[in-house]
Amino acid sequence: xxxxxxxxxxxxxxxxxxxxxxxxxxxxxxxxxxxxxxxxxxxxxxxxxxxxxxxxxxxxxxxxxxxxxxxxxxxxxxxxxxxxxxxxxxxxxxxxxxxxxxxxxxxxxxxxxxxxxxxxxxxxxxxxxxxxxxxxxxxxxxxxxxxxxxxxxxxxxxxxxxxxxxxxxxxxxxxxxxxxxxxxxxxxxxxxxxxxxxxxxxxxxxxxxxxxxxxxxxxxxxxxxxxxxxxxxxxxxxxxxxxxxxxxxxxxxxxxxxxxxxxxxxxxxxxxxxxxxxxxxxxxxxxxxxxxxxxxxxxxxxxxxxxxxxxxxxxxxxxxx
Numbered sequence: 001x002x003x004x005x006x007x008x009x010x011x012x013x014x015x016x017x018x019x020x021x022x023x024x025x026x027x028x029x030x031x032x033x034x035x036x037x038x039x040x041x042x043x044x045x046x047x048x049x050x051x052x053x054x055x056x057x058x059x060x061x062x063x064x065x066x067x068x069x070x071x072x073x074x075x076x077x078x079x080x081x082x083x084x085x086x087x088x089x090x091x092x093x094x095x096x097x098x099x100x101x102x103x104x105x106x107x108x109x110x111x112x113x114x115x116x117x118x119x120x121x122x123x124x125x126x127x128x129x130x131x132x133x134x135x136x137x138x139x140x141x142x143x144x145x146x147x148x149x150x151x152x153x154x155x156x157x158x159x160x161x162x163x164x165x166x167x168x169x170x171x172x173x174x175x176x177x178x179x180x181x182x183x184x185x186x187x188x189x190x191x192x193x194x195x196x197x198x199x200x201x202x203x204x205x206x207x208x209x210x211x212x213x214x215x216x217x218x219x220x221x222x223x224x225x226x227x228x229x230x231x232x233x234x235x236x237x238x239x240x241x242x243x244x245x246x247x248x249x250x251x252x253x254x255x256x257x258x259x260x261x262x263x264x265x266x267x268x269x270x271x272x273x274x275x276x277x278x279x280x281x282x283x284x285x286x287x288x289x290x291x292x293x294x295x296x297x298x299x300x301x302x303x304x305x306x307x308x309x310x311x312x313x314x315x316x317x318x319x320x321x
Contacts, residue, residue, distance in 0.1 A: 002321065003095030004301040007058040009049030012305045017298055020060075023092070023099045025073030030102050032085065035067040036118035036295075037093035039317040040151070041212075041237060042262075044309040055091050062093020062319065065100070066108060066117035076102040084108040086117050088265070094301050096321045104265075106276060109284055119151065119290040119316035120283065121276065126234065126261040127156040127210075128275045131163060134257050135208045135230045139164025144206035146191060146221060147213040147237060149176035151308075151316035154291050156210045157183045162287055165208070168200060170217065176314055183291070191217050200224040210234060218242035225254050234259045237311060291315035 005018045025031045043061050045051040069083045079085075079102050086108050087100035108117050131137040143160040147153040148169030160167045161184045169185035171177045177188045187203060189196055191213075197220055200206060205226040211218050214236035222244070225231055233242075233256060244256055264272040282288045293315035296304035307313040 001096040002298060003060045003092075004062070004298065004319075005058050006047045006061055009047065009054070009057065012044060012047060012302050012309060015047055015302055017301060022097050025071055025076075025099055027074040028076060028102055029073040029099050030069050030076060030079055030085075030087075030105065031071040031073075032065055032067040032087055032098050032100055033070045034065045034093065034096055034098050034321050035114035036065070037062045037098075037319045037321075038064040038118040038120075038122060038151075039296075039304045039308055039319060040064070040122050041235060041308055044305050047305065060092045060095050060098075062095070062098070063090065064088055064118060064121045065093045065098050066114040066120075067098075069105075070097060073102070078102075079105060084110070084114075086121055088121060094298065094319050096298070104273075106280060112283065115292050115295055115318045115320065116290040118318050119292050120279070122261065123152045123155045123316060124159070124279045124288065124290075125272065125276055126152055126259065127159045128279055129261055129264065129271060130210065130232050130234060130259040131156065131159055131208070132275065133271055134259050135210075135232055137163050137165055137208050140166075141207035142166045142168065142204060142226075143208045143210060144168040144170065144200065144221060144224060145185075146170045146209070146211040146217050147235075148180045148185065148188070149314050150212060150237070150311075151291075151313070152212050152234065153210075154180070154183055154315060155288075157185050158288055160210075162282065166203075168203065168206065170196070179291075179314055196220055197223050205229075208232065212237055214238045214242050215240040216242075219245070222248055222254065222256075225252065227252050229254045231256050232259050233257070292318050294318070295320050297321075
């Protein structure tokens, strides 16, 4: 099969697509014919050796796939050859065939495109666990999202509205801000606006903040939080990890809350699977609409990674073998 192989950790453009042996499913695993694989910011870091988890090389990156079951490993029951599924894999997604734990497969209903399904699991899962489990967002509260036009940020806009919140979206260009408006945000501002704090305060402030960018905007968001506000730190696409002035937390009883969705697979998988089942229900009901901005062939997989790493993409990038 063909796959994007990371033989040594390094710059994104140093990795290439090669032919390697087809993987064979082990006990409790299935082999999936990959029809699409979502690209996540973590993938851009993993191949460079900048992520908190470093797979042994060589490896194939890619963590969320959508496709059809190709083969069953020993002991697998309740799964059929040819079944349409979504799967989370630790590595191996940017390939024509990937292995997945059969117990974590999510059936994919007919009528949902593989490209939409590959854009679904991690982005929507992150935002739902962040807002439902970590922030305990309530209907009627105000949610402020930095990086609202990105693959994860857009899902936070949708889920925030689904949960009954008033949503404030922050984005860096007019094109991105227009997209955020079109996805349902109630108010949209330039993240670099020097009057951002005053504008948010004029709206009544924010009860929950959702930040995937980091950098200076994080502290601006912190100053926009209401009494007992919860500011979620989800990622650092700017490359700058913010330092929190603790005195601001004390004065208004603000909580800064970390969100690492992947750790729920190890520490509390029930939260993750329950969340995904809720989200799949919303998807089938048409309440969620994944925004795929770029579909990139496997041969050009590094271009998809670079689009995300340089923050040029709007919405979700998907690799299609």
